[in-house]
Amino acid sequence: MNFQNVSFLAAYGTKSQLPPSACMEIAFIGRSNVGKSSLINKLLQRKNIARVSSVPGKTATINFYDLDHTVHIVDLPGYGYAKVSKGEQDRFTKLIRGYLEDEDRFLELVVLLMDMRHSPSRQDLEMVEKLVDAQMPFIVVLTKADKLNKTQFQERLNAFPSELPYGDQITLIPFSSETGLGADVLRDIIEELALPDDNEDEI
Numbered sequence: 001m002n003f004q005n006v007s008f009l010a011a012y013g014t015k016s017q018l019p020p021s022a023c024m025e026i027a028f029i030g031r032s033n034v035g036k037s038s039l040i041n042k043l044l045q046r047k048n049i050a051r052v053s054s055v056p057g058k059t060a061t062i063n064f065y066d067l068d069h070t071v072h073i074v075d076l077p078g079y080g081y082a083k084v085s086k087g088e089q090d091r092f093t094k095l096i097r098g099y100l101e102d103e104d105r106f107l108e109l110v111v112l113l114m115d116m117r118h119s120p121s122r123q124d125l126e127m128v129e130k131l132v133d134a135q136m137p138f139i140v141v142l143t144k145a146d147k148l149n150k151t152q153f154q155e156r157l158n159a160f161p162s163e164l165p166y167g168d169q170i171t172l173i174p175f176s177s178e179t180g181l182g183a184d185v186l187r188d189i190i191e192e193l194a195l196p197d198d199n200e201d202e203i
Helices: 036-043 086-100 122-133 150-163 183-194
Strands: 006-012 024-030 062-067 071-075 107-115 138-143 172-174
Touching (some): 024 183, 036 138, 036 183, 071 183, 107 122, 122 138, 150 172
Parallel strands (some): 024 107, 107 138, 138 172
Antiparallel strands (some): 062 071
């Protein structure tokens, strides 16, 4: 799969605007300012395919990207940012919930981002519970790993399984948009999901 063969498709601000799934979708979600846009740029080996901002809450729409005409990367709005209006918070919540709870979507995996430097927030824990309850396949990517020294890195990596519901059953991937740590692991997961099994037709 060519991860540089990517293009922006469209942005949608309400659930009613979302078209039916055209192909497999992999959704990225996390708290505001967790580094989601930076991760998507690093993953897709493009500098600015997803807009990076120092202002939390900047992603206010669901953004779709076509990856190699095989997968749609879906960038969901960040949650947990208190400095937007109550109306905007409600819209974000309805938009995220409407997308994730749509059983007709070809949603193959949710990539849930958390800041590796800190314990999961209440919203992070709630999102894990929702994904587990919905039996939605997901992994947790621990962003900003480069901000920790070796001792802190190992301490936080060891702590997360006990801090998350069902943490011992969740795939955890440390990630850095600066060093590229974890990017190849994510690409391998996406390729494994997207590419048909060469052996599936064998008897």
